[in-house]
Amino acid sequence: MLLLKTLCVLLALSALTLLAVLLTRRRQLRVAGARQAAAEQRLQDAALSILDGQHPGPLSAADVRAVTPLVARYARQLTGEGRDAVRDWARRSGALATQLTALGSIRAPRRAEAALLLADLAGPGEQLQLVDALADKDADVRHCAARALGNIGDWIAVHALLHAHARGQLPASVAGQAVLNIGAADSARPIRRFASEPGDGQLLAVRLLAHVGGPADAALAGTLLDSVSAPALLRVAACDVLRAAGSETHRAVVLGALADRDPRVRSAAAHTAGVLGSRQDAAVLLPLTYDADYQVARSAARAVAVLAPDTLPALIVVPGCSPHLIEAHDLIGGVA
Amino acid sequence: MTWLTVLGVAMLAYLAVMNLAYVTMTAISARDLSRYRRRMLLRSGQEDMLSPLTPGISVVMPAYNEQAGIRPAALSLLSLRYPAHEVLIVNDGSTDDTMSILIETFDLFEVRRVLRTAIPYETVRAVYASRQHPNLFVIDKDNGGKADAMNAGISIAAHPYVCVVDADALLEEDALLSVAKPLIDHPDDVAATGGIVRIINGCQVRHGCVTAVGLPRNRLAVLQVVEYFRAFLVGRVAFSKIGGLLIISGAFGVFRRELVEEVGGFWTDTVGEDMEMVIRLHRHLAEQGRKDRIEFVASPVSWTECPEDWKVLSRQRKRWQRGLAQTLWRHRQMVGRRRYGIVGCLSLPYFWLFELLGPVLTSIGYLTVPVLWAWGMVSIPYAIAFYVLSVLSGVLLSVSALALEEWSFRRHPRGRDVARMMLWSVLENFGYRQINDLLRVWALGEQLAGRQASWGVMTRKGLGTPEPDPPAS
Numbered sequence: 001m002l003l004l005k006t007l008c009v010l011l012a013l014s015a016l017t018l019l020a021v022l023l024t025r026r027r028q029l030r031v032a033g034a035r036q037a038a039a040e041q042r043l044q045d046a047a048l049s050i051l052d053g054q055h056p057g058p059l060s061a062a063d064v065r066a067v068t069p070l071v072a073r074y075a076r077q078l079t080g081e082g083r084d085a086v087r088d089w090a091r092r093s094g095a096l097a098t099q100l101t102a103l104g105s106i107r108a109p110r111r112a113e114a115a116l117l118l119a120d121l122a123g124p125g126e127q128l129q130l131v132d133a134l135a136d137k138d139a140d141v142r143h144c145a146a147r148a149l150g151n152i153g154d155w156i157a158v159h160a161l162l163h164a165h166a167r168g169q170l171p172a173s174v175a176g177q178a179v180l181n182i183g184a185a186d187s188a189r190p191i192r193r194f195a196s197e198p199g200d201g202q203l204l205a206v207r208l209l210a211h212v213g214g215p216a217d218a219a220l221a222g223t224l225l226d227s228v229s230a231p232a233l234l235r236v237a238a239c240d241v242l243r244a245a246g247s248e249t250h251r252a253v254v255l256g257a258l259a260d261r262d263p264r265v266r267s268a269a270a271h272t273a274g275v276l277g278s279r280q281d282a283a284v285l286l287p288l289t290y291d292a293d294y295q296v297a298r299s300a301a302r303a304v305a306v307l308a309p310d311t312l313p314a315l316i317v318v319p320g321c322s323p324h325l326i327e328a329h330d331l332i333g334g335v336a
Numbered sequence: 337m338t339w340l341t342v343l344g345v346a347m348l349a350y351l352a353v354m355n356l357a358y359v360t361m362t363a364i365s366a367r368d369l370s371r372y373r374r375r376m377l378l379r380s381g382q383e384d385m386l387s388p389l390t391p392g393i394s395v396v397m398p399a400y401n402e403q404a405g406i407r408p409a410a411l412s413l414l415s416l417r418y419p420a421h422e423v424l425i426v427n428d429g430s431t432d433d434t435m436s437i438l439i440e441t442f443d444l445f446e447v448r449r450v451l452r453t454a455i456p457y458e459t460v461r462a463v464y465a466s467r468q469h470p471n472l473f474v475i476d477k478d479n480g481g482k483a484d485a486m487n488a489g490i491s492i493a494a495h496p497y498v499c500v501v502d503a504d505a506l507l508e509e510d511a512l513l514s515v516a517k518p519l520i521d522h523p524d525d526v527a528a529t530g531g532i533v534r535i536i537n538g539c540q541v542r543h544g545c546v547t548a549v550g551l552p553r554n555r556l557a558v559l560q561v562v563e564y565f566r567a568f569l570v571g572r573v574a575f576s577k578i579g580g581l582l583i584i585s586g587a588f589g590v591f592r593r594e595l596v597e598e599v600g601g602f603w604t605d606t607v608g609e610d611m612e613m614v615i616r617l618h619r620h621l622a623e624q625g626r627k628d629r630i631e632f633v634a635s636p637v638s639w640t641e642c643p644e645d646w647k648v649l650s651r652q653r654k655r656w657q658r659g660l661a662q663t664l665w666r667h668r669q670m671v672g673r674r675r676y677g678i679v680g681c682l683s684l685p686y687f688w689l690f691e692l693l694g695p696v697l698t699s700i701g702y703l704t705v706p707v708l709w710a711w712g713m714v715s716i717p718y719a720i721a722f723y724v725l726s727v728l729s730g731v732l733l734s735v736s737a738l739a740l741e742e743w744s745f746r747r748h749p750r751g752r753d754v755a756r757m758m759l760w761s762v763l764e765n766f767g768y769r770q771i772n773d774l775l776r777v778w779a780l781g782e783q784l785a786g787r788q789a790s791w792g793v794m795t796r797k798g799l800g801t802p803e804p805d806p807p808a809s
Contacts, residue, residue, distance in 0.1 A: 011728035171521040
């Protein structure tokens with residue numbers, strides 16, 4: 001009985017404590033929110049003058065701390081001179097130094113927050129610290145640092161980003177988008193180096209080439225597609241590169257891949273043939289529309305519909321014709 | 337030691353273990369949600385939205401007699417923020433105007449599509465494409481139930497991932513992007529993800545979007561709001577964290593299509609096909625020695641209407657309990673087997689002990705204590721103390737769930753709403769929970785008696801009822 005009573009008291013006290021915490025937190029957040037709104041209201045003019053490249057007037061250290069996130073938020077929408085003005089202010093006001101120091105904090109949330117702010121305040125000069133942060137033990141810090149490097153847009157970071165991905169420190173989505181943010185002109189060369197070396201970063205590098213590469217990359221993609229020992233996903237990515245940058249000279253490799261053992265490669269090759277191929281290639285693709293793999297047959301039928309659309313009406317009335325051809329006729333041939 | 341003492345100690349031990357499990361889950365959830373909250377502040381979905389590396393998702397929505405809400409539901413899916421998604425609405429042999437509303441609203445025309453044959457489904461009568469939305473397809477098929485409709489949708493999906501949603505659900509604009517985040521970041525390691533389901537009753541809906549979050553006036557609905565917090569913010573977060581998540585709600589979940597096909601699609605002979613699919617995936621992955629994770633993501637929201645009368649609620653609860661029973665029974669061989677890891681050794685025993693048999697044991701308690709008291713075999717102070725203990729443990733759990741919601745998301749901005757939820761989280765212990773337990777016992781009885789389970793009819797107000805525009809000033 002005593003045990004029951006004690007438990008009851010304990011549970012009641014816990015519930016009451018939780019309720020008290022809940023109410024206190026709600027009040028605390030309301031007060032903090034109001035305070036933040038008031039500070040932003042008060043410092044909004046100063047933030048706008050910083051974006052315009054003008055002197056915001058004297059700001060106390062506390063004001064600089066309060067205005068920094070606001071300026072960073074606004075800076076996210078800017079490029080060119082506005083962005084330079086923000087970086088310049090961050091350097092002069094000490095906001096940049098504060099965040100760089102915070103990047104070495106023992107608290108992971110503080111480090112991540114600093115990396116996040118540096119995405120909008122830092123310039124190429126601060127890249128080294130951010131590259132170091134790519135090896136941070138906290139995933140959020142690494143992700144924010146990658147985003148910051150992408151925003152800074154200097155090609156030097158490309159190698160570090162791809163390397164961090166290869167080491168398993170950044171997911172392909174995060175490293176890849178940061179590299180894409182840096183831009184095609186600057187990032188293509190280091191990406192090519194990764195794309196041509198077998199290793200953990202090769203697949204992402206080849207996938208990126210499809211977006212930032214040019215005709216010069218088609219030769220590497222052709223070689224990868226032709227290499228039967230290369231992993232299937234890598235060869236699929238090579239097809240993506242060829243679709244984006246390939247030319248008629250790569251047709252033979254692509255048509256050769258239509259007979260690959262892996263259905264993913266066959267499907268990607270059929271898709272690519274639809275882009276690079278010519279009218280005569282439709283005849284090569286036609287048997288593939290009966291492939292046992294749904295995706296392969298579908299890609300092949302669509303490629304036929306793109307390469308020789310005028311042949312579809314005759315093809316689909318042939319008894320036993322591939323249903324995928326009929327689908328391609330309805331969807332691409334334009335029943336609509 | 338009399339048999340009564342043994343019974344009393346056993347009941348106390350059961351209550352203690354159950355509460356220990358709840359407290360542990362709450363602690364795990366609190367820790368995980370706190371990290372998740374920080375991550376939400378740091379990461380924006382903008383990168384994934386812009387990235388050409390983000391994988392495509394086919395959104396499958398089964399619809400049966402959904403004429404009241406099909407239009408806003410379809411529009412909400414079409415307006416989801418996601419770089420590459422298609423919407424597949426499966427009309428599961430509706431007998432109302434669902435199909436004609438779809439044809440008229442979206443200017444549909446019939447196309448001949450090829451459906452995969454890896455998983456079975458009822459006969460597809462026709463497939464339609466839209467002249468207005470190139471990423472919308474409607475599959476018109478014979479009635480076969482929700483699971484069958486999902487299987488048909490999956491069989492036509494073009495993308496590597498499928499997201500299943502209910503026709504009475506409204507997804508928030510960023511919901512798909514958020515729920516897919518683990519798949520985007522770790523495509524080789526994550527097999528499925530699920531988002532949170534929140535109750536839309538009492539919220540303001542405009543043009544297929546929730547514009548203001550509020551609490552319903554109906555008391556039964558408020559009780560369900562608190563219940564949903566408990567289920568999602570405590571249970572699912574904790575089980576997901578330890579790698580033992582057993583439920584991804586059929587109202588909002590994303591699965592790797594290839595895996596769903598490998599395991600044979602959704603099981604059509606149950607009314608709990610969502611949970612069954614997740615357990616089957618766990619089983620399949622474990623038997624193949626694969627380590628793919630199944631995760632719950634706490635921020636993406638699917639809004640759904642909850643029943644506001646006892647009749648519909650009891651039907652829903654009985655259906656859930658029967659689905660649970662069918663699923664647990666089907667996978668009973670997994671219980672306690674080390675081969676199935678956390679799922680076999682922790683999650684499934686928990687569900688057997690507290691979710692399936694819990695209501696039976698507590699109902700026996702409700703019924704026997706008064707009888708024993710009448711026979712003079714139990715002292716009144718003991719019975720009262722025991723009842724107070726079980727009520728307080730329920731209150732503590734509900735308040736913890738509310739605290740987690742407040743700490744992490746604060747979706748209910750009005751203090752009055754939070755106060756009402758607190759009040760009802762106490763009051764639910766006096767009647768509501770007991771009735772719920774009895775309903776679940778009843779459902780188990782029906783299941784054992786072999787009575788056919790059915791989905792029944794959920795009376796809906798319709799999510800898209802357009803509010804009048806505010807008067808011009």
